[in-house]
Structure formats: C-alpha cells, structure tokens
Amino acid sequence: MSKSSNSDKILVVDDSPDNVFLIKTILEEEGYTVSTAENGASALAQIETSACDLVLLDLMMPGIDGYEVTKRIRQNMALPFIPILLITAHDSPNVAQGLDLGADDFIRKPVTVDELLARVRSLLRLKHSIDERDEIARQRQDFVSRLTHDLRTPLVAADRMLLLFQEGALGNLSDQMQEVIEIMARSNSNLLAMVNTLLEVYRFEAGRKTLAFQPVNVSQLLEEVSEELSSLAAQKELAVNLHLGEDSGISKVMGDRLELHRLFTNLIGNAIKFTDTGSVTIRITPATASDEHITVEVADTGPGIPAEEQATLFERFRQGSHKSSGSGLGLYLSRRIVEAHQGTILMNSEVGKGSVFTVRLPIKQ
Known part of the structure; x- marks a missing residue:
C-alpha cells in the first residue's frame, strides 16, 4: 500500500468500538489523520468545532442515527462541503434514503481494505476539487x-x-x-x-453585503426617486405619474433605505431610459390586514420586452436587445435587493405595449 502524502482529516462515526478500531487502523496506515465519535450527537459537535475533510458514518446508531446526522450536516449552511461515506450492514435498510438526504457514497460491512481506501480516495478527490473551485x-x-x-x-x-x-x-x-x-x-x-x-x-x-434595516416610508421614497429622475423624463418629454394609494393602508416596510432607493432608482430609471414617448407610471398599493405586503408597480409605454428575453431578464450579464441596453447587471442587482428583503419582483411585458415591473415587499421582517 502506498502511504498518503496529504494531511486529510477523516472523522469515523460508529457506535461499535471494534468497527472504529478497524477503520481507524486502516486509514492511519495510509497516513490520514483520523478522529472518532461513538454517536451522532458527538459527531455533530466535532464537525461544528473542528474541520474535517471526510465523514465515514455508520447508518444504524442509537439516538441520532446516520440519516439524521447526514440531514443536519447538509442543512448547516455555515459548514464547507464535507463528503459523507455511509457505512451500512448487509441487513440494513436501503441506503437510498441516506443518499437522498445528501450522502455521497456508501460501503457495506464488513468492509474490505481495498474498497474502503478506493472510496475514501474518490471522495477526497471530490472534496479537493470543490474546495479548489470555491x-x-x-x-x-x-x-x-x-x-x-x-x-x-x-x-x-x-x-x-x-x-x-x-x-x-x-x-x-x-x-x-x-x-x-x-x-x-x-x-x-x-x-x-x-x-x-x-x-x-x-x-x-460574496456575502459581504450588510443591510441596515429600519422603518422606511415607501411612498416618500418613491416621491424622492421620482423627483430625482424628473429631469431625465423632462428631456424626453415623458409624463411621470405617481399614484401613492390610499392613506388608510400601511406604506412602511422594514428595510435598508439606501438599497431600496437603489432598487427603485434602477426600475424607474430603466422605465424612463427605454421609453421614447408616452409616460411612466408608479403605483403603490399599501399593505392591509389581509395582505401584509406593499406592492409597487412601475409601468412604462416603451417598446416592451420580447418573450425570448423575459426568462433570463433578471440574470447577471443578461443584456436586452434594445439599443440603450446597459451592462446587464441592473435588474440582477434589483432582484438580489428584493430577495434580501424577503420580497418578490415580477415582470409583465408585451412587445409594442410597454412593460410593468411589480415589487412586493413584506412590512415585517
């Protein structure tokens, strides 16, 4: 056997001391660094406090079994990718459930040395490839x-x-x-x-965007953005119609004012940019007791968006076919801002009849 030249760390989880000793001996003989856990709870605690490159996990354990451990590892988004190799007895239930929960491979007891090492090497290659990509x-x-x-x-x-x-x-x-x-x-x-x-x-x-949530009056924000962009509309002789809805509704959301300002500046600015004649209409529907969302519609009388472009409109670097199309990032950023506020953004457009962008924002986070 050839010694491993790396310092990969492997966690072996099994409630049988004999199985742990056997697997640990085989892996250490290959030069791997091996730690052990006798149950699922101990394994999860070790994974959260000490990084490892591979988990060898017995399926059938008392308490937290291998299925639950696999599920919790995959649900923990703070963890890097860790391959999971399931270890199962011949008479154990089908391992399909474990694979569906996020495990990457399985091996049956009693394990053979060659098969165990081959599967370990395969999963470690996968780990290194994903780490390199990331x-x-x-x-x-x-x-x-x-x-x-x-x-x-x-x-x-x-x-x-x-x-x-x-x-x-x-x-x-x-x-x-x-x-x-x-x-x-x-x-x-x-x-x-x-x-x-x-x-x-x-x-x-990159996950480096921090939002500062505070009460934001959406009606006032739309008035502010419309005023800032009024000169652009005046240059094209476009009417900007602002409908702020009824006073009885709730027009405040918990949000980052700067990012919401960026969002609506982008949407209203685009409406003005792509409309040569007619008008741009901004309409807000306040939240009510039955619908705790504020809805903002930005409608224009521009050329509309072809059906083949609509499916990818909110993806990054997707430029439209209009002569004034920009970098293809504005609507992608708008979608990210809306999603960061737990809202939704939709678009409805017909060639020759203009476009309507609809943003729905919850009033509570």
Whole structure:
C-alpha cells in the first residue's frame, strides 16, 4: 500500500468500538489523520468545532442515527462541503434514503481494505476539487471587488474636475469646449454608475453585503426617486405619474433605505431610459390586514420586452436587445435587493405595449 502524502482529516462515526478500531487502523496506515465519535450527537459537535475533510458514518446508531446526522450536516449552511461515506450492514435498510438526504457514497460491512481506501480516495478527490473551485471563485470575486473599488477613485476625481470645468472655476469655456466637457462628464458618470453597480453585485455574491434595516416610508421614497429622475423624463418629454394609494393602508416596510432607493432608482430609471414617448407610471398599493405586503408597480409605454428575453431578464450579464441596453447587471442587482428583503419582483411585458415591473415587499421582517 502506498502511504498518503496529504494531511486529510477523516472523522469515523460508529457506535461499535471494534468497527472504529478497524477503520481507524486502516486509514492511519495510509497516513490520514483520523478522529472518532461513538454517536451522532458527538459527531455533530466535532464537525461544528473542528474541520474535517471526510465523514465515514455508520447508518444504524442509537439516538441520532446516520440519516439524521447526514440531514443536519447538509442543512448547516455555515459548514464547507464535507463528503459523507455511509457505512451500512448487509441487513440494513436501503441506503437510498441516506443518499437522498445528501450522502455521497456508501460501503457495506464488513468492509474490505481495498474498497474502503478506493472510496475514501474518490471522495477526497471530490472534496479537493470543490474546495479548489470555491477558492478560485473567491479569488475572482475578491479581484473584481478590489478592482471596481480602486476604479472608483479616479472616476470620482475625474467627475469633480469635469464639474469644475463646467462651472467655470478654471476659466470661461467656448461653446464647443462646453459641449465636449458635457459629453465627457456624461460618459464618466455612466462609467461610475456601472462600476458602482458591479461593486454592489459582488458584495452580494460574496456575502459581504450588510443591510441596515429600519422603518422606511415607501411612498416618500418613491416621491424622492421620482423627483430625482424628473429631469431625465423632462428631456424626453415623458409624463411621470405617481399614484401613492390610499392613506388608510400601511406604506412602511422594514428595510435598508439606501438599497431600496437603489432598487427603485434602477426600475424607474430603466422605465424612463427605454421609453421614447408616452409616460411612466408608479403605483403603490399599501399593505392591509389581509395582505401584509406593499406592492409597487412601475409601468412604462416603451417598446416592451420580447418573450425570448423575459426568462433570463433578471440574470447577471443578461443584456436586452434594445439599443440603450446597459451592462446587464441592473435588474440582477434589483432582484438580489428584493430577495434580501424577503420580497418578490415580477415582470409583465408585451412587445409594442410597454412593460410593468411589480415589487412586493413584506412590512415585517
């Protein structure tokens, strides 16, 4: 037998001391680091306090059996992926239940050395492959997050310098120069918005986004966002209709005001951006005793969204076919914000008749 050159840690869980001794001896002979547990409760406690790379788990144990241990391991989202190899007697019930609960493989007693080691090596390869994949994903997220964060500094500086030029702080500009500066400022602003969106997306995906929940008046927030975007609508001669619903309903939710502001700025901004003629209508339906959700609809009279694009509209980097389509991150980020508030976002659209985006937010978390 060839000695293992790694330091993989294996937890053997079995209520039979003889079985534990046999398996422990075989694995240690191969160079693995082996710890043991005599019951399910002890195994779960060890897994939560000490990392391991593989669990060899007896199915039939008194108290917490192997099925329950498997179920609890897979339900604990704080744990990294740990392969589970079930150990079962010839006369034990079918192991299909254990596999359905999340186990990765099984071996029958009495175990043979070659089969045991082959299955252990196979599951450890799986563990190492998944760990490597996750590490690459984390490194990619860190790189993009740091890159976008670093990009913001020169973009913000350029934005302020261009503003100084526009305000004449550095001398009077000719009409031609003023026009050029305005184009540069607009392009820089668009790029900064894209970088900010990308940064927020990766914060959500990396689990580094912390929301500050507080009571948020959605009606006031929609008024604020509509006012901020009114100049964009005026440039296109679009009417912005705001219907705030009846005063008798509840128009406050527990949410992160900054993120909800980002959400509705994105939805209303998109409605204005993709609508050339007509109007944009924002309608809020307050929560009631029978429905503890606030519903916000953002409807436009734009070109509508083709059916083939609707299924993937809220996925990352999914750009529409419209000439004004952006990075494909805005609606994806909107969905992440809504989901972080335990809400839902839906879209209904028909080509030539516009689109309606509907957000439902619970008033309680």
